[in-house]
Amino acid sequence: MADIETHPAAHAxxxxxxxxDSAQQLESSTLGMWVFLLTEIMFxxxxxxxxxxxxxxxxxxxxxxxxxxxxxxxxxNTGVLICSSFTMVLAVRAAQLGKKKSTITFLVLTLILGSVxxxxxxxxxxxxxxxxxxxxxxxxxxEPQYFHEAQILFFLYFAMxxxxxxHMIVGAGLLTTLIVMASRNRFSAEWYTPVEMIGLxxxxxxxxxxFLFPLLYLIGHTSSWxx
Amino acid sequence: MSTTLPHPLHxxxxxxxxxxxxxWKSWLFTTDHKRIALLYLFSVTAFFFLGGLFAVGMRIxxxxxxxIFSHDTYNKLFTMHGIIMVFxxxxxxxxxxLGNFLIPIMIGARDLAFxxxxxxxxxxxxxxxxxxxxxxxxxxxxxxxxxxxxxxxxYSNTHVILAAVAIFISGFSSILTGLNFIVTVHKMRxxxxxxxxxxxxxxxxxxxxxxxxxxxxxxxxTLFLLGMERLFHAGIFDPTLGGDPVLFQHLFWFYSHPAxxxxxxPGMAVISEIVPCFSRKAIFGYEFVAFSSLGIAVxxxxxxxxHLFVAGQSMYASMVFSFMSMVVAVPSAIKVFNWTATxxxxxxSFETPMLYAFGFIGLFTIGGxxxxxxxxxxxxxxxTDTYFVIAHFHxxxxxxxxxxxxxxxxxxxxxxxxxLYPENWGRIGAAIVFxxxxxxxxxxxxxxxxxxxxxxxxxxxxxQMLHVMSSAGASxxxxxxLIPIIYLTWAWRKGPISPQNPWNAxxxxxxxxxxxxxxxxxxxxxxxxxxxxxxxxxxxxxxxG
Amino acid sequence: MTHKVVSVKTYATVFLxxxxxxxxxxxxxxxxxxxxxxxVAMTIAVMKGxxxxxxxxxxRRGSSLTKLFVGAGLFWLAILLVFVLSDYLSRGWxxxxxxx
Numbered sequence: 107m108a109d110i111e112t113h114p115a116a117h118a119x120x121x122x123x124x125x126x127d128s129a130q131q132l133e134s135s136t137l138g139m140w141v142f143l144l145t146e147i148m149f150x151x152x153x154x155x156x157x158x159x160x161x162x163x164x165x166x167x168x169x170x171x172x173x174x175x176x177x178x179x180x181x182x183n184t185g186v187l188i189c190s191s192f193t194m195v196l197a198v199r200a201a202q203l204g205k206k207k208s209t210i211t212f213l214v215l216t217l218i219l220g221s222v223x224x225x226x227x228x229x230x231x232x233x234x235x236x237x238x239x240x241x242x243x244x245x246x247x248x249e250p251q252y253f254h255e256a257q258i259l260f261f262l263y264f265a266m267x268x269x270x271x272x273h274m275i276v277g278a279g280l281l282t283t284l285i286v287m288a289s290r291n292r293f294s295a296e297w298y299t300p301v302e303m304i305g306l307x308x309x310x311x312x313x314x315x316x317f318l319f320p321l322l323y324l325i326g327h328t329s330s331w332x333x
Numbered sequence: 334m335s336t337t338l339p340h341p342l343h344x345x346x347x348x349x350x351x352x353x354x355x356x357w358k359s360w361l362f363t364t365d366h367k368r369i370a371l372l373y374l375f376s377v378t379a380f381f382f383l384g385g386l387f388a389v390g391m392r393i394x395x396x397x398x399x400x401i402f403s404h405d406t407y408n409k410l411f412t413m414h415g416i417i418m419v420f421x422x423x424x425x426x427x428x429x430x431l432g433n434f435l436i437p438i439m440i441g442a443r444d445l446a447f448x449x450x451x452x453x454x455x456x457x458x459x460x461x462x463x464x465x466x467x468x469x470x471x472x473x474x475x476x477x478x479x480x481x482x483x484x485x486x487x488y489s490n491t492h493v494i495l496a497a498v499a500i501f502i503s504g505f506s507s508i509l510t511g512l513n514f515i516v517t518v519h520k521m522r523x524x525x526x527x528x529x530x531x532x533x534x535x536x537x538x539x540x541x542x543x544x545x546x547x548x549x550x551x552x553x554x555t556l557f558l559l560g561m562e563r564l565f566h567a568g569i570f571d572p573t574l575g576g577d578p579v580l581f582q583h584l585f586w587f588y589s590h591p592a593x594x595x596x597x598x599p600g601m602a603v604i605s606e607i608v609p610c611f612s613r614k615a616i617f618g619y620e621f622v623a624f625s626s627l628g629i630a631v632x633x634x635x636x637x638x639x640h641l642f643v644a645g646q647s648m649y650a651s652m653v654f655s656f657m658s659m660v661v662a663v664p665s666a667i668k669v670f671n672w673t674a675t676x677x678x679x680x681x682s683f684e685t686p687m688l689y690a691f692g693f694i695g696l697f698t699i700g701g702x703x704x705x706x707x708x709x710x711x712x713x714x715x716x717t718d719t720y721f722v723i724a725h726f727h728x729x730x731x732x733x734x735x736x737x738x739x740x741x742x743x744x745x746x747x748x749x750x751x752x753l754y755p756e757n758w759g760r761i762g763a764a765i766v767f768x769x770x771x772x773x774x775x776x777x778x779x780x781x782x783x784x785x786x787x788x789x790x791x792x793x794x795x796x797q798m799l800h801v802m803s804s805a806g807a808s809x810x811x812x813x814x815l816i817p818i819i820y821l822t823w824a825w826r827k828g829p830i831s832p833q834n835p836w837n838a839x840x841x842x843x844x845x846x847x848x849x850x851x852x853x854x855x856x857x858x859x860x861x862x863x864x865x866x867x868x869x870x871x872x873x874x875x876x877x878g
Numbered sequence: 879m880t881h882k883v884v885s886v887k888t889y890a891t892v893f894l895x896x897x898x899x900x901x902x903x904x905x906x907x908x909x910x911x912x913x914x915x916x917x918v919a920m921t922i923a924v925m926k927g928x929x930x931x932x933x934x935x936x937x938r939r940g941s942s943l944t945k946l947f948v949g950a951g952l953f954w955l956a957i958l959l960v961f962v963l964s965d966y967l968s969r970g971w972x973x974x975x976x977x978x
Contacts, residue, residue: 123853124442124444124446125521130520130521133520137519138447141516141546144547145508145512145547146550147550148547148550149554150554151550151551152558152587156569156580159580160569164575241565241566243566254568254575257575261561261562262569265558
C-alpha cells in the first residue's frame with residue numbers, strides 16, 4: 107500500500123484513484139451491485155427449483171403442509187418488508203438531497219422494520235419447533251401417509267426462509283454501518299453511493315420475499331387464518 | 334501507429350510494480366492487481382502439484398490389477414484429485430493469474446474496477462483452500478468430486494461437509510473475480526478501446542466471468558442443501574425418504590457443466606493471443622472468435638443433462654440436452670478453424686508459447702470431438718462412467734487448458750518478471766509435456782472403449798498393459814511440469830533482462846506499458862488507435878493518440 | 879444518481895400499490911380457483927416485484943446496461959427452472975417404468 111501515485115487531480119469526495127471520475131466510479135459500483143444481485147437470483151433460484159420439483163411431485167403432501175403455514179404472520183411480514191422498502195428508498199432520496207437527519211431517520215426506520223420481520227420470523231420458527239415440524243430426528247407429522255414428503259417440504263421451507271432471514275440479518279448489519287457512517291457525516295449530495303447500493307440489496311431481499319410469500323403461504327391454502 | 338515505448342532502464346533501476354515496495358505487508362495487503370495475480374499464481378501452482386500428488390497415488394495404484402491401496406483409500410485419492418484440480422486449480426488458474434494481471438493493462442486501465450474486492454477474492458480462495466487441506470488431513474472424502482446423493486448425504490462416512498464448505502467458500506472467490514472483470518471491461522476501457530478492438534483475451538475472460546457469476550451460485554446452494562441434508566436427513570435427495578437423487582445431479586451439473594467452460598474459455602483466450610503473434614498475422618475472423626466465446630458461455634448453460642443420460646432423466650429432456658451438446662461444439666470448432674486460418678500464410682515461428690498453442694489446438698480438438706461422441710446418447714450408454722470419459726475431459730482440461738496456461742505463462746513471463754526464460758528449456762519442457770500427456774491419456778480412450786470403468790481401484794488383468802502405459806506417461810508428464818518450474822524460477826532471479834517487447838507483439842500490454850509495468854500500469858495514459866492484432870500495420874487511426 | 883430526485887409522491891404511490899396488491903393476493907387465495915390460484919398469485923408477485931425493480935431500484939431511469947443485466951438474470955433463472963422441470967414433467971411420456 108505504499109505506492110506513490112502520480113496524478114495530482116483534485117479528488118472528488120470518495121473518488122478512488124484508479125477511476126477517472128466520479129461518474130465512472132458510480133456506474134461501476136452500480137453495475138457491480140447488480141452483478142452481485144444476479145448471483146443472488148441464481149442462488150435462491152436453485153432452491154426455488156428444488157421446491158418447484160417437489161411441489162409438482164407431491165401435490166397431496168403439499169396441500170397438507172400448507173395448513174401449517176402461519177398466514178397471519180406471513181402476511182404481516184410481507185407488509186412489514188414492503189414498508190421497509192419504502193423507508194429505504196426514502197433514505198436514499200434523503201441522502202441524494204444531502205439531508206443527513208432524514209437519511210438517518212429513514213435508515214433507522216428500515217432497520218426497525220427489518221427487525222420486526224426477523225422477530226416475527228423467530229416466533230414462526232418457534233411455533234414450528236413446538237409442533238415438531240423441524241426436520242431431523244424430532245420431526246413428527248399428523249398425517250402419517252405424508253410423513254416423508256412433509257419432511258422434505260418443511261426442509262425446503264426452512265432452507266428458503268432461513269437463507270432469506272440470513273440475508274436480512276446481513277442487511278441489518280449493513281444498515282447499521284450506514285447509520286454510523288451517516289452520523290459521522292460521510293455522505294453528501296455528491297457522494298452517497300453506499301446508501302444507494304445497500305438500498306438495492308435491501309430491495310432485492312424484499313423481492314425474494316415477495317415470491318416466497320405466495321409460494322409458501324398462499325397456494326394450496328384456502329383455509330382460515332392462523333397456523 | 335500505436336505508441337511504442339523506448340528501451341527501458343534495467344529492471345531494478347526503474348520503479349515497477351515488483352520493486353515499488355517491499356515487505357510481506359506490501360504483498361499481503363496490496364490492492365495492485367498484478368501483485369494479487371502473483372499471489373494467486375503461487376497458490377494455484379501449489380494446489381496444482383497437490384492435486385497432481387493424488388494423481389500420482391492413483392496411477393501407482395493402477396499399475397497392477399489389484400492395486401496397493403485399499404479401495405476406500407483409492408476412492409479418497411480420486412475424489413481429492415478431482416476437487417483440488419477442479420475447484421482450486423482449474424477454475425481460478427488463468428483468470429485469477431493471467432486475467433488479473435493482464436486485463437486492466439490490455440484495456441488501458443490503472444487497475445480493476447474493485448481492487449480491494451480483488452484482494453478479498455484471494456483471501457477467500459485461501460480460506461477455502463485451508464478448509465480443503467483440513468478436510469484432506471482429517472481423512473479426505475470418498476464420494477468423487479461430483480458428490481452424488483444419496484451416498485454423499487447418507488452413506489459416506491467421510492468429511493463431506495468439510496469438503497462442501499471448502500468448495501462453497503472458494504466459489505465466492507470465483508464469483509468476485511468474475512464480477513470484477515465484468516464491471517472492469519464495461520467501465521474501465523481507455524479512450525479508443527471499443528468493444529471491437531478488445532483483445533480476444535479480454536473477450537474470453539468476459540465470457541468466462543458471465544459463467545462464473547451466473548453458475549457458481551447454483552453449486553453454492555446445491556452444496557448448502559447437501560450439507561443440510563447430511564445434518565438433518567430430511568430426505569431431499571434420499572429415495573428411501575421420498576427424495577430424488579437425480580434432483581441433486583440436476584442442480585450439481587447446472588453449475589458444473591458451465592464450469593468446464595469457465596475452465597476452457599480462458600485457455601482459448603490465451604491461444605487467441607499467442608497464435609496471431611507467432612504467425613505475425615491478425616487473427617482470422619475476429620468477430621467470430623469474440624462471439625463464439627459468448628456463444629459458448631450461453632450455450633454451455635443448456636447442456637448439463639448430458640451428464641444424466643443414464644441417471645433416469647426423461648428421454649425427451651435427454652434428447653434436447655444431446656442436441657444442445659452438439660450445438661455447443663460449433664463455437665468451439667469455429668475458434669479452432671479461425672486459429673488455423675490465422676496461421677495459414679502467416680509467418681509461423683516455434684517459440685515455446687507457440688509450441689504449447691499447437692499442442693492445445695491438436696489436443697483440444699481430439700478432446701472436443703470425443704465430447705461429441707459422448708453427447709450421442711446411443712454411444713454414451715456404452716462409455717459413460719468409463720475411462721473414455723476420463724480421457725475426454727483430460728484431453729480438454731490438461732491437453733487444452735493446462736497447455737494454454739503454460740503457453741500463457743511463457744508468453745507473458747517477460748512482461749510479468751522483466752526477464753527472459755531460457756528458450757531451449759522451454760521447448761524441451763513443451764515437448765516432454767506433449768509426449769507424456771499423450772502417453773498418459775490416449776490409452777485411456779481405448780481402456781474406456783474396452784469397458785474399463787472409472788473410479789475403480791482394481792480391474793481385470795487384460796487392462797493392465799494400457800494402465801501401465803498410462804502410468805508411465807504420467808511420470809513423463811510429471812517431469813514435463815517440473816522442468817518449467819525449475820527454469821522459470823531460475824529465470825525470474827537470474828534470467829537475462831527482457832527488452833520492452835521481446836515478441837514484437839501487438840497489444841497495449843506490450844506496446845504502451847513498460848516491462849515490467851509500474852504499479853498503475855502506464856507512465857502515460859494510454860490511447861488505443863488501431864484494431865487488435867494489427868500485425869500488418871493497416872487500420873491504425875492517423876493523427877490520433 | 880446524477881438524475882433529478884424522484885418525488886415522495888411517486889414512491890408513496892408505488893408503496894400503496896404494493897400494499898394493495900398484497901391485500902389482493904391474500905384475498906384471492908381465500909377463493910378456490912383450482913389451478914388458477916397459482917397463476918394469479920404468481921402474476922401478482924411478478925407485478926409487485928416489477929414495481930420494486932422499476933421504481934424502488936430505479937431501473938426505470940437506469941442505463942440500458944442495467945436493464946440488460948436484470949433481464950439476463952431473469953432469463954438465466956428461467957433456464958434453470960424450465961430445463962429442470964422439462965425432465966420431471968416429461969418423465970411419464972414414454973411408456974414403461976415411471977418415477978413413482
